[in-house]
Amino acid sequence: MKKRIREIHYIVTQYWLEYYADGACTLCGNSGIIDTRGTKTLVGWDVGRVNYCICPNGQIMRKAGFDLNA
Numbered sequence: 644m645k646k647r648i649r650e651i652h653y654i655v656t657q658y659w660l661e662y663y664a665d666g667a668c669t670l671c672g673n674s675g676i677i678d679t680r681g682t683k684t685l686v687g688w689d690v691g692r693v694n695y696c697i698c699p700n701g702q703i704m705r706k707a708g709f710d711l712n713a
């Protein structure tokens with residue numbers, strides 16, 4: 644199980660580095676938080692929320708227990 648989780652982390656990190664890192668995180672603008680509140684699917688389902696980003700800033704905030712709703 645532990646090895647599988649490490650493999651997933653490696654894959655996600657490599658994906659982020661290849662597509663979303665440009666000197667800073669282009670997903671969250673380096674804030675560590677992605678806020679999609681107000682986002683709806685094409686059929687109108689509300690799918691937005693506040694999330695930690697997959698980048699190092701977001702993961703440090705997640706591990707530290709940063710309050711996303713603060």
Ligand SMILES: [Zn+2]
Nearest residue numbers: 668671696698
């Ligand atoms: Zn980010």
